[in-house]
Structure formats: structure tokens, C-alpha cells
Amino acid sequence: MKRLITKLVSLLILIGAPSSAFASSYIMHTVKPGDSLNSIAQEHKVSYNQLTNLNGKEELYAGSLVKIRPIAGNKDIRIYLNDQIVTSDTSPYMENGRTFVPIRFVAEAIGIEQINWNGQNEEAILMKNGVTISLPIRQSYAMIDNKSIKLDAPINIYNGRTFVPLRFVAEAFNVDVQWQESTASVKLYTKDYKTLSIQTEVKSASYSQEDLYWLSRLVHAEAEAESFEGKLAVANCIINRKKSKDFPNTIKEVIFDKNWGVQYTPTANGTIYNTPSEESVRAARMALEGNNNIGESLYFLNPKKSTNSWVIKNRTFYKRIQNHDFYL
Template identity: 85%
Template sequence: MINMKRVMAAILSLSVLMGAPSSAFASSYIMHTVKSGDNLYSISQEHNVSYAQVANLNGKDELYAGNLVKVRPISGNKDIRIYLNDQVITADTLPYIENGRTFVPIRFIAEAIGIEQINWNDHNEEAILMKNGVTISLPIRQSYAMIDHKTITLDAPINIYNGRTFVPLRFVAEAFNVDVEWQESTASVKLYTKGYKPVKTETVMKASISYSQEDLYWLSRLVHAEAEAEPFEGKLAVANCIINRKKSKDFPNTIKEVIFDRNWGVQYTPTANGTIYNTPSEESVKAARMALEGNNNIGESLYFLNPKKSTNNWIVKNRTFYRRIQNHDFYL
């Protein structure tokens, strides 16, 4: 381990953790890390966007494995905003999203949550953050990190973008005991330190009494049956897909009727195989409740599927891809 002055000097000279300030883009982007064999066409197909869009965003330069390319602006051409205890905090380079995860410059998040020490390990090409006896290691261009020597798989790799090292915001924040909430409607990430009580908006308070116990009963069971093995964010997204259908004129207008809808055939396999009646986990109940209270992380998506298992080509061919969360793809 080396001292902070030497670390910062090395970082500046290598443009790894720090770099010259660059102008911000008009919006934050959905990004893709190039893999061996990728080209702009294959990337456009993987993300269900047009080749022309990807080419226009990135030009026709040769692609290199490990580098980032832009897929599309986030919904609504918004900038991602970061809040700490309900106060906006700003980085000099905009965050981006890859595989459903928000990435931010490492120095930005470290300073925001009071990291005591940032080190750089040349041998392993990794940044090391330490606070309150917790150490996390973040190796560049790898899809894993370590918390006190325990390896954690990430949904997308740590990477270099605009001369900065970008790291997954939720992973770093939660590793240091900071709560994280994503608000889809405003493209905002809310960070809350322990002991701080978030301001509860009037909208959320009204939404919290707008559902019945029957709604919670069936929604939590559907979430559990469809997304038991998915992360909490995936469970929340599945719950919101059901709620979005309830709100849509094209589907029934109650949670239960949406789940058991067979107008175009069985909509959700658990209603056919009986797993809809299994007792949901606490996390599934929490996801259902949060969705019913207005916490939406999936926009207006109406459909989801596991591309490794699904045989439903109609969704892929006819609906607009929105986002991937672990094993599920979500469509508008």
C-alpha cells in the first residue's frame, strides 16, 4: 500500500482515476462494454436498437475489447442526477448506465460518502477504497470487485470513460452502509446515510394508501414466482410491469385480473404451473409493496422475459427493448 500523495501523482500521470475535465454530454447514456467479436451491428442487435443509431453515436472507429460504446440516451434524454440526503451533488462527468447499473467517477462517489482513503495498486490495476474498517478493491475492466477479500460479481465491468475510472454507484455506496434508491421518472439516484430520514413526498404518501391487501397478496406472489432468484431491483421491475399493465387500457384493471389474464393465452407461467400460490419471500413482499407505493425502476415497461429460456418471439419482434436486469429483459 502506498501513501495518498504518491497515489494521486500516479493516477494523474496515467489518467486512470483522474483526467482533464471534459465537457458534459447532452444526456446520460446507456453504454455497452465491447467484447471480443463485437461490432456495431451485433451491439445494436443485442440492445434492440438500430444500427444507424449506434453508428451515429459512436462513429465508425475500430472497436476494441473492453472499451465503452454508447447504445442510446437514457429515456427522455435526461441527465442522471445524484442526491445525497436529498441534496443534489454534481460530478464533472455525467454518469452512465450499463446493464441496469449506474456508473459514476470513483473520486466523485468517494468524496460524496466520505471515503477515508483511496489507493491504487499498480500490480493488479485496481483502485482500493477504505472506510470504517471496510476495504473494497475495484479492478479495472473486470466484472467483479472485492469487499474485504470476498469476491462479488458485478452486472457490468468497472471501466475508463472520459479519462475517469467509473464504478457501480450502488455497489460502492452499499458496501459503505449508504442506502440507495433509483427513481425512474426523474432518472435520479438518491443516497441516504445511516440515520438520515428521507423526505416523504406527497405523491408517495398518497400512493401508499391506493392499493388493497389483495393487490399486495397477488403481486408479491407473482414477483416471487417469476423473480425469486433475481436481485431486488429485478423483483421491483417485475412488480412494476404488472402495475403498468393495470394502468394500461389494453389490459385488465386490477392486479389479480392482470396476473390471471388469458385473453391472449397464459400471460404468466406461474398461473399455469401453480407456483403463483407459493408463499412469497420477505424481499418479494417488499418489492411488491414498494412498487405499489410508487417506486418505479422500469419506466412504462409492460413485458419481461428471460431470453435464455423464453420461446416468445413476439415480444422481441414487436415491442421496444427497455432494459436488462440480470436474467430478465424488459420491453415497453
Template identity: 55%
Template sequence: MKKIICSILVASMFLTNTVSHANSFLMHTAKAGDSYFYISEKYNVTINELKALNEDSDDIIYEGSLVKVKPISKNITIKIDNITLQPDQSPYIENNRTFVPIRFIAEALNIDKILWDDSSKTATLMNNEKTIKLTLGSHIANVNGKDIKLDAPISIYKGRTYIPIRFISEIFDCIVSWDNSSSTVLIDTKSTYNEDLYWLSRIIEAEAQGEPFEGKLAVGNVVVNRKNSPNFPNTIKKVIFDTNYGYQYTPVLNGTIYNSPSWESIKAAKMVLAGNNNISNCLYFLNPRKSTNTWIIKNRTFYKSIGLHDFYR
């Protein structure tokens, strides 16, 4: 398996595309010890169905190989800013994530550079201040030096390198949703409101996961209060990534800012953006059980506690 990856990947990255109208499939990346019996039990399909679908006459499954599990009832559609795009190869789904060819999504999102390091089998996408490194077979993506876990690995399929479309699109500041009725991935690249919602919901999730809803709302309002203050940057994204006095938010430093938010965090972010303020003009918060920052305690006025966080003006 490893011997053929290099030549396949080089071809997949740089050869001219050909259009394919093959169906989309639910896929499974084989792990050490996987068998057709295990996969058939996991996905409730028969061994014979699996073998027929994968055109396989023996019982050997190689670690890292993609196994077709079942066809998806509808081919997956990709829409960017309401324009329907046709990938040159059909997407597939693994662990509820839609995977598409790397060059297709990079070009669709106008990524500046796509590089390939043959020695490490790593693709690098570069756009503005973002650099993403994606290594073949890995569950880890590296974003500006921070490792982010993926739900399924980067893989070769039909001679092309496939990556998760939601992850890549969101890293490059797009809003992604899924229309189950039409099996359509919807990507919005333009809306300022969507960019604010994207980053605000993620900082709320990263800072207030496990906190009561009022605590999530309060964390979001601190960020917006900073955006509206002349002493801080004037956009939500810039507030979150502000490093004028060191990293303002730990999730930016440890990479959890890129984790997907819960529905509660999204709801809290929407309420904050709609003007629901439960924290007055507070500009700071901390968890006194974990924080080593004594400057806030010594120099700012305590307002109140919500959950594990103390809020200061």
C-alpha cells in the same frame, strides 16, 4: 487499448475535475467477438446510429471498450441525504446499473482513503472496517478479502474511472433507491432503520433464498432475537458479523451477505422490524441436511421446522 489505459487512469484519478454537462448514455462493454451488428441487434438500434454516436468510421470494436448505445432521455441525478450532487462527469447506465466516477462517489460518501496500484490497475477504497478493491476491466470487486461479482465491469469513460454507485454505496452501509420518473439515484446514509433493513434483508436472502416466506420471516426473527438477547451483540449488523465463536453465519464467510436481496426478503425484513414474530424466542436455526454443527442439536431445544430449516430456542 491496454497501452493507453495506464496513462488515462492515472490522469482520471488525480487531475483536477472539470464540469461537463454531456448527456447520460446507455452503454455496452465490448466482449471478445462483439461487433456493431451484434450490438445493434441486442439493443434494437441501427449500425449507423451506433457509429454516429461513437464517432466511429470503421467496423473495429476493441474488447473492453465502452460503446454508447443510445442517449438516456433524462440526465441522471444523484441525491445523497436529499442533497442534489453534480458529478463532474455524467453518469452512464449498463446492465441496469448506474456508473459514476470513482472519486466523485468516494468523496461524496466521505471515504477515508482512495489508493491506486498502477501495477495491477486496482483502486482501493478504505473506510472504517471496510476495504474494497476494484480492478479496471474486472467484473469482480474484492470486499474485505471476499470476491463479489458485479453486473458490469469497472471501466474508463471520458478519461475517468467509473464504478457502480449502488454497489459502492451499499457496501458502505447506505440505502440506495431509484426514482424512475426523474432518473434519480437516491442514497440515504443516516437512517438507523435503513441500516437494519439493509443488513437484515441481506442475511434473510443469503440464508433463506428459495425458502417459503414464513421461513424468511423466521430467519429474520432469529437475528432480531439475538440482538435483543444479552448474550449477543446489540445491533443487527453486529449480530450478523459476530465472530466470537467463529463465523455465526456462512454468508459472512463466503461473501454472499453482500448480494442484493429479493423483494420477498425485503418484505420479510420490514415485517420483522415491525414486530411480526413467527418463531417465538428462537436464537438458532440450521439446515440439518447441510449443517455440521451438532452443538445446537445437542444443547438447544428444538422448536419447529419451516422449509429446510430447523429452529431452536
């Protein structure tokens, strides 16, 4: 009879403890029998030198992982659960278009009730709400309640952790998954959260459909890659201007204000007209309903990109949220 060792105590090195650090995310390749760096380079249309620079010239063995290239734009893959970022001590990687994450990370993120280890078959077993998933190491299949499911890339060991396909595991446990390529972000939404999810209709008589329309677009254009807290802060800066005697008295007029020159780059480059994400709509709506996380701030900028020294020299710094500095 197969012996299950609960909680994976004996596999701590494979699962690891959570942390808040990010490393680099890569496109990976699982070595197959007969593979060489030359053949892998040809398969992925990269140079041999690029592979040796990323991986060295150590002997390959079947089942090991080879770095092909960093994620486009040298981005780290970021994971969000119900619009809040969640982190792991080992960065996710991608293979065959699938995002792989440490098994403990996904288990804790979506509230897996029980994690077991089958030493005889070398497989992790996850259980929640009557659903059981078996994830055999270095295999390109998994089992859901004894039904075999083919995977696009194998479960593997990387940086001392067991890595599993995030979408497969999440969706098996009834968690919605969205991939946002522009920011290399994976968004996870539990069903109970989705029932309270983004509504584009007006929820309060204190603001109009036009207010929500333009504010959500400005938030998305200015803070798409920011955390939800950052999006909420940007939205509140616009609202604070609307309330100030020094700025126009409607959301739309504040956004398109040119009294002292273009105030927001998206109105000049056209990104203000892009369709906002659900998270941007939610941030705008919450700000309009009175959820203020940035006090009376009227200005924000990215100090790494901004060429506007006037704000820095003439306004009072209030707070930094991710990549934006906010000023009163």
C-alpha cells in the same frame, strides 16, 4: 510486495476533479472479444446507423465502451446525497441496469477515508470504517475485505475517468440507494440521515394530518423533478396562500380552489392523488413547521411550459429555483 500509492495522485487523469456541469447520460455496452457494431446493434435491438451516429466507425477493442442510446427522455442521471444534489464533471452512464459514476465522485460524496491505487493489479482500493473494497479496472468483479463479488457490468474507463458501480460501492459502505426512474435520479441516504428521515406523522400542533397529506401530494405532483429547495418553495407558496385574505383558509381548499379557474394542474389530471416521495413529504413538513425559503410568494410557474401570461404580467418576480419562477 504490492506498492500502494495513496490518494491516487498518479491517477489524476483517471479520477479527475469535481465540477458542477452535467453532460448527457447514455446506456452503454462494454465491448467483448468478437463484438462488432452489427452484433452489438442486434443484441440491443437498435440500428447500426444509430450506433455509428453515436460512436462513429472507429475500430472496436475489447473493454471499450459503446453508446447504445441516451437515457429515456434524453435525461441526465442526477445523484442526490441526503436530498441534496451532488455533481460530477462527467455524467454517469448505465450498463445492464446499473449506474456508473467516477470513482472520485462517489468517494467524496459518501466520505471515503482513504483511496489507494495498486499499480501492479490495476485496481483502486477504497477504505472506510474498517471496510476495504478493491475495484480492478475492466473486470466484472470487486473485492470486499478479500471476498469476491460479481458485478453486473465491468469497472471501466470513460471520458478519462475510472467509473465504478454506484450502488455496489455505496451499499458496501452502509449507504442506502434508491433509484427513481421517472426522473432518472439516484438517491443516496447515509444511516445517520435516515434516522432523522421522513416522518409522515404530524410533528407540530400548528398543522393537521390533512394539511400534511394534501401539501405533500401537491409538492410531489408539481415539483417531483425539482431540487429539495424547489419542493420547499412550492410548499411555502401554498401556505402563503392559506395565510392570504385573497385565498381559502385551509391547505386543501387552496389546492382545489377554482374561484379563478383550476389553480394547480395536478388537481385536474389526477396526479394530486399519487403517493408522494419521502423528499416531498419532508419538504411539506418543513414548510408547515415554518421553514420558508420563498418569502411571501403566492405564485410559481415553469416559464418553459406555462401558458399563463397573467402571472408574468401582473405579479412581481421574486426568485427562480431550478425550473420554477416564483412571484409575489
